[in-house]
Amino acid sequence: MSRTVFCKKxxxxxxxxxxxxxxxxxxxxxxxxxxxxxxxxxxxxxxxLINEKRLNMMDMTARTYLNEQRDKFLAxxxxxxxxxxxxxxE
Numbered sequence: 722m723s724r725t726v727f728c729k730k731x732x733x734x735x736x737x738x739x740x741x742x743x744x745x746x747x748x749x750x751x752x753x754x755x756x757x758x759x760x761x762x763x764x765x766x767x768x769x770l771i772n773e774k775r776l777n778m779m780d781m782t783a784r785t786y787l788n789e790q791r792d793k794f795l796a797x798x799x800x801x802x803x804x805x806x807x808x809x810x811e
Contacts, residue, residue: 728756730797735759755795763794773803 726737735756741748742760751760767787770776776783794800 726754726756728759729754730759730762730795731756732797751795759795763791766794766800767791769803770801 724737724739725734727733728735735758738752738755738757738760741752767790770787770790771778776787778784790800
Protein backbone atom coordinates (compact mmCIF):
# COMPACT_ATOMS: atom_id res chain seq x y z
CA MET A 722 0.00 0.00 0.00
CA SER A 723 1.31 3.44 -0.87
CA ARG A 724 2.18 6.03 1.73
CA THR A 725 -0.24 8.94 2.20
CA VAL A 726 0.37 12.47 3.45
CA PHE A 727 -1.84 15.40 4.27
CA CYS A 728 -0.89 17.56 1.30
CA LYS A 729 -0.16 21.17 2.19
CA LYS A 730 -1.11 22.33 -1.33
CA UNK A 731 -4.35 20.39 -1.83
CA UNK A 732 -5.35 20.28 1.87
CA UNK A 733 -6.32 16.60 1.85
CA UNK A 734 -4.85 13.12 2.25
CA UNK A 735 -3.18 12.02 -0.96
CA UNK A 736 -0.51 9.58 -2.08
CA UNK A 737 2.93 10.69 -0.91
CA UNK A 738 6.24 10.74 -2.73
CA UNK A 739 8.29 7.55 -2.78
CA UNK A 740 11.38 9.38 -1.51
CA UNK A 741 12.50 12.96 -0.81
CA UNK A 742 12.91 14.84 -4.12
CA UNK A 743 16.37 16.07 -3.11
CA UNK A 744 18.68 15.82 -0.08
CA UNK A 745 18.53 18.07 2.95
CA UNK A 746 15.88 19.52 5.24
CA UNK A 747 13.80 21.07 2.42
CA UNK A 748 13.64 17.77 0.56
CA UNK A 749 12.55 16.02 3.75
CA UNK A 750 9.89 18.69 4.42
CA UNK A 751 8.48 18.22 0.91
CA UNK A 752 8.53 14.43 1.36
CA UNK A 753 6.54 14.70 4.60
CA UNK A 754 4.00 17.37 3.54
CA UNK A 755 3.52 17.30 -0.23
CA UNK A 756 1.64 14.73 -2.32
CA UNK A 757 2.96 13.03 -5.41
CA UNK A 758 0.23 14.81 -7.41
CA UNK A 759 1.26 18.28 -6.16
CA UNK A 760 4.95 17.53 -6.84
CA UNK A 761 4.19 16.43 -10.41
CA UNK A 762 2.13 19.61 -10.92
CA UNK A 763 5.09 21.66 -9.65
CA UNK A 764 7.53 19.90 -12.00
CA UNK A 765 5.30 20.73 -14.98
CA UNK A 766 4.96 24.37 -13.86
CA UNK A 767 8.70 24.62 -13.20
CA UNK A 768 9.46 23.35 -16.71
CA UNK A 769 7.09 25.95 -18.17
CA LEU A 770 8.76 28.75 -16.19
CA ILE A 771 12.26 27.65 -17.20
CA ASN A 772 11.37 27.37 -20.88
CA GLU A 773 9.07 30.37 -21.33
CA LYS A 774 11.13 32.77 -19.19
CA ARG A 775 14.37 31.34 -20.64
CA LEU A 776 15.91 30.84 -17.22
CA ASN A 777 19.57 29.89 -17.11
CA MET A 778 19.88 27.29 -14.37
CA MET A 779 23.61 28.05 -14.06
CA ASP A 780 22.58 31.49 -12.75
CA MET A 781 22.09 31.61 -8.96
CA THR A 782 19.40 34.30 -9.36
CA ALA A 783 17.32 31.98 -11.55
CA ARG A 784 17.70 29.10 -9.10
CA THR A 785 16.72 31.34 -6.17
CA TYR A 786 13.70 32.55 -8.14
CA LEU A 787 12.60 28.96 -8.85
CA ASN A 788 13.04 27.98 -5.19
CA GLU A 789 10.81 30.90 -4.15
CA GLN A 790 8.22 29.96 -6.77
CA ARG A 791 8.34 26.31 -5.66
CA ASP A 792 7.70 27.24 -2.03
CA LYS A 793 4.75 29.48 -2.99
CA PHE A 794 3.32 26.88 -5.38
CA LEU A 795 3.46 24.05 -2.84
CA ALA A 796 1.92 26.29 -0.17
CA UNK A 797 -1.03 26.97 -2.47
CA UNK A 798 -0.13 30.65 -2.95
CA UNK A 799 -0.24 32.60 -6.21
CA UNK A 800 2.82 32.06 -8.38
CA UNK A 801 4.19 33.66 -11.54
CA UNK A 802 2.83 32.41 -14.82
CA UNK A 803 4.70 32.37 -18.10
CA UNK A 804 3.66 35.44 -20.11
CA UNK A 805 1.85 34.51 -23.31
CA UNK A 806 2.03 30.76 -22.65
CA UNK A 807 -0.81 28.83 -24.28
CA UNK A 808 -1.00 25.16 -23.28
CA UNK A 809 -1.16 22.74 -26.22
CA UNK A 810 -4.66 21.68 -27.17
CA GLU A 811 -5.52 18.01 -27.24
